Amino acid sequence: MFALIENGAVKQYPYSLYEIRLANRNTSFPDTVSDATMAEYGAMRVYFSTQPELTDTQMSEEATPVFDADAQRWAQAWQVREMTAEEILESTTKREAELLERNTMQANAVRVARNNLLKDSDWTQITDATADKTAWAVYRMTLRDITEQAGFPWAVTWPDSP
Numbered sequence: 001m002f003a004l005i006e007n008g009a010v011k012q013y014p015y016s017l018y019e020i021r022l023a024n025r026n027t028s029f030p031d032t033v034s035d036a037t038m039a040e041y042g043a044m045r046v047y048f049s050t051q052p053e054l055t056d057t058q059m060s061e062e063a064t065p066v067f068d069a070d071a072q073r074w075a076q077a078w079q080v081r082e083m084t085a086e087e088i089l090e091s092t093t094k095r096e097a098e099l100l101e102r103n104t105m106q107a108n109a110v111r112v113a114r115n116n117l118l119k120d121s122d123w124t125q126i127t128d129a130t131a132d133k134t135a136w137a138v139y140r141m142t143l144r145d146i147t148e149q150a151g152f153p154w155a156v157t158w159p160d161s162p
Helices: 017-023 036-041 085-120 133-148
Strands: 004-007 009-015 045-047 058-068 072-082
Touching: 009 017, 009 045, 009 058, 036 045, 036 133
Parallel strands: 045 072
Antiparallel strands: 004 009, 004 045, 058 072
């Protein structure tokens, strides 16, 4: 990512190779342009910086890049601001929807695994099966009751087959 720098200040950000070509139509640029060539046209690379830590009621927005004198380069800058009540509600609603979706997906995965175990043990319930029908019936009932466990769908205790 680049910024157009004039007189030591950011004139435009972000600034791209496409925009340099538009501003310099009579100049032929190679497909890959070095940082040194970009700098000749006032475009300086902007290095990524870590976004600030936020509370649940804050958000960060990218600000105009700043010159890092220690590193001798331009770097991203971030502004932290408190969210509006509407943004907090929207964020909370979105998080709740994502959590509900994850829980639904996990519950479905547990049910599929449970149904496969039930299917794999169907043979134990036919009349001429030599299996301990009572033990297998208890196992199968425990499988059916998995969705009633307190930790469902994230902390499921699977029964051992007889």
